[in-house]
Amino acid sequence: MSTTKASIDSGHATLGKAVAVCGSLLLMLLVVLLIASVVGSQRLPLASSLCALTGRSSCGLSPEQQAILFDIRLPRILLAGAVGICLATAGAGYQALLRNPLAEPYLLGISNGAAVGTMIALVFFGVHEWSRPIMAFVGALTATFLVYRLARGRAGATPERLILAGVIVTTFLSSAIVFITTLMDATRIRSFTFWLLGDLSGTTSSLLLVTFVTAGTGVAVLALNARSLNLMMLGERDAFDLGVEVGRVRITVFVAASLLVGASVASSGSVGYVGLVVPHLVRLSFGSDNRIVIVASALAGAAFVILADTVARTIIAPRELPVGAITALIGAPLFVYLLKRR
Amino acid sequence: MDEDGRQVTLPVKIQRIVSLAPNLTEIVYAVGAGDRLVGNTEYCDYPAEAKNIAKIGDTMHPSVERIIALKPQIVLVSTASQLEAFTQQLNQQRIAVYVTNPRSLDEIFRSITVLGDLFGQSEQAALVAAALRKRAEAVETKISGLKPFSVFYQVSGEPLYTIGHDAYLTDLVRRAGGISVTASVPGAFPRYSDESALAARPEAIILPTGGSMGSANATAAGPLRNSPAVLNGRVYRINDDHLSRPGPRLVDGLEEMARALHPEAFE
Numbered sequence: 001m002s003t004t005k006a007s008i009d010s011g012h013a014t015l016g017k018a019v020a021v022c023g024s025l026l027l028m029l030l031v032v033l034l035i036a037s038v039v040g041s042q043r044l045p046l047a048s049s050l051c052a053l054t055g056r057s058s059c060g061l062s063p064e065q066q067a068i069l070f071d072i073r074l075p076r077i078l079l080a081g082a083v084g085i086c087l088a089t090a091g092a093g094y095q096a097l098l099r100n101p102l103a104e105p106y107l108l109g110i111s112n113g114a115a116v117g118t119m120i121a122l123v124f125f126g127v128h129e130w131s132r133p134i135m136a137f138v139g140a141l142t143a144t145f146l147v148y149r150l151a152r153g154r155a156g157a158t159p160e161r162l163i164l165a166g167v168i169v170t171t172f173l174s175s176a177i178v179f180i181t182t183l184m185d186a187t188r189i190r191s192f193t194f195w196l197l198g199d200l201s202g203t204t205s206s207l208l209l210v211t212f213v214t215a216g217t218g219v220a221v222l223a224l225n226a227r228s229l230n231l232m233m234l235g236e237r238d239a240f241d242l243g244v245e246v247g248r249v250r251i252t253v254f255v256a257a258s259l260l261v262g263a264s265v266a267s268s269g270s271v272g273y274v275g276l277v278v279p280h281l282v283r284l285s286f287g288s289d290n291r292i293v294i295v296a297s298a299l300a301g302a303a304f305v306i307l308a309d310t311v312a313r314t315i316i317a318p319r320e321l322p323v324g325a326i327t328a329l330i331g332a333p334l335f336v337y338l339l340k341r342r
Numbered sequence: 343m344d345e346d347g348r349q350v351t352l353p354v355k356i357q358r359i360v361s362l363a364p365n366l367t368e369i370v371y372a373v374g375a376g377d378r379l380v381g382n383t384e385y386c387d388y389p390a391e392a393k394n395i396a397k398i399g400d401t402m403h404p405s406v407e408r409i410i411a412l413k414p415q416i417v418l419v420s421t422a423s424q425l426e427a428f429t430q431q432l433n434q435q436r437i438a439v440y441v442t443n444p445r446s447l448d449e450i451f452r453s454i455t456v457l458g459d460l461f462g463q464s465e466q467a468a469l470v471a472a473a474l475r476k477r478a479e480a481v482e483t484k485i486s487g488l489k490p491f492s493v494f495y496q497v498s499g500e501p502l503y504t505i506g507h508d509a510y511l512t513d514l515v516r517r518a519g520g521i522s523v524t525a526s527v528p529g530a531f532p533r534y535s536d537e538s539a540l541a542a543r544p545e546a547i548i549l550p551t552g553g554s555m556g557s558a559n560a561t562a563a564g565p566l567r568n569s570p571a572v573l574n575g576r577v578y579r580i581n582d583d584h585l586s587r588p589g590p591r592l593v594d595g596l597e598e599m600a601r602a603l604h605p606e607a608f609e
Contacts, residue, residue, distance in 0.1 A: 318538035
């Protein structure tokens with residue numbers, strides 16, 4: 001009882017802290033956004049770009065430079081941000097619900113589930129705008145429940161069991177992906193191998209809209225369940241005794257997190273490690289109260305993927321790398337470091 | 343010695359050939375050794391007889407078992423699909439593997455003569471190569487003195503792939519009276535930045551499409567929408583089979599590209 005009381009009593013203090021944390025992360029996101037918009041494979045005049053970004057006038061940029069900035073670079077940055085929000089928040093949600101710090105959409109095979117869904121949509125429904133996100137969501141949700149069922153032994157879901165279940169689901173779905181790509185025309189394979197590692201180029205405004213609406217909805221739903229998740233981290237039994245509708249919260253969080261992963265994979269493929277690295281850094285910096293972790297992960301996740309994609313599109317310009325290669329390159333060593341430091 | 347610098351030991355008279363790429367199949371027929379071709383890939387559809395040859399899978403996923411069962415004396419591989427372990431397995435079976443790796447039209451002519459020599463068809467191969475060279479030179483004579491166009495060669499639109507420094511197609515664009523705007527980009531088929539494509543402002547765009555590509559890659563990618571090429575209607579669709587297969591029909595591709603870029607020279 002004491003914990004609940006404490007968490008209710010400290011409500012005021014938490015609000016203050018949340019405002020401070022979100023404020024500083026928003027500021028960081030703004031800086032990252034600015035850096036990402038003035039860096040690219042094409043050099044644009046810095047002062048004019050910054051001036052043009054305020055939207056008042058062209059500020060001396062040529063029509064072609066404006067097109068680079070507003071038609072190519074900004075939509076891509078926005079998509080990177082949306083993908084970051086989706087993956088980092090989903091990661092935070094899975095970690096709280098499964099009480100497992102290693103739970104991550106990519107490592108649990110949930111991204112692969114969404115990828116299989118997207119590929120099925122592409123093979124059977126063609127390029128219909130909405131079929132991709134919907135099928136990706138269905139795939140992610142199926143993979144989530146599969147992992148969850150596999151992980152729950154008689155002794156409950158231990159962290160090791162969960163990771164093993166994730167490995168099984170990941171490898172099974174990877175085989176399914178290989179199977180589908182082999183069946184497809186040779187001309188489409190190249191674009192798929194790139195997409196599977198995460199590709200943020202060539203986005204459309206409708207896809208951006210879908211991703212942002214889903215990201216906003218998902219984050220809101222998870223944030224509204226943050227207090228219940230806090231209590232469930234003590235143990236589902238205790239949470240139930242304290243009046244948390246454990247079953248309802250579990251379903252809600254699973255569906256919301258799957259929705260987030262689905263939206264992100266449908267728009268940009270599988271970008272790994274975001275859901276692992278970002279919530280970890282957030283918890284290390286600001287503590288593990290989910291009321292803060294979820295929203296802070298959303299903001300920090302956006303900044304992380306935007307930065308990673310800025311590296312991906314500039315480091316070997318005018319050629320490009322898939323953004324997933326960069327997030328994994330940053331994510332895997334950072335994760336090892338975090339594990340060692342514990 | 344093959345084009346990958348590997349030493350290849352070959353029987354004196356080659357009777358059984360397997361080809362792992364459509365361009366190599368076309369070369370085998372062109373030099374008059376088609377009757378000795380015992381296996382090829384599902385992509386090998388030219389000339390028409392090639393369709394009736396035993397299929398060993400596709401270029402990326404050939405079946406080693408089927409190849410060995412066909413008892414070839416030589417297997418022709420194009421680097422685009424070269425597989426290290428696969429080559430080793432065939433060598434263990436005492437099957438020679440010959441790797442081609444052309445980076446220019448001249449090197450393709452050389453592949454034709456070398457393969458002709460290997461199959462004891464030197465005379466016909468020399469004739470074929472000479473005829474092709476003559477057609478290529480005729481194109482160059484026709485367009486000489488004309489101002490070259492800057493060209494963007496779109497291998498695929500989404501995601502955007504183009505031709506780089508090492509591609510034989512960069513050489514082909516130059517011979518057809520163009521300058522590839524991506525000629526200095528490292529690699530053969532690089533993934534290209536949307537921003538750089540937009541900034542390149544090409545005067546003409548080449549879209550390899552049709553043929554085995556079907557209707558894919560038939561429109562210019564989004565970032566090229568406002569390029570001078572699109573605004574002035576200089577977007578040219580050319581049969582992908584004539585461009586993506588570095589074999590005899592590449593000269594057809596050269597003629598089609600030159601005709602598209604400089605129609606006035608062919609009146």
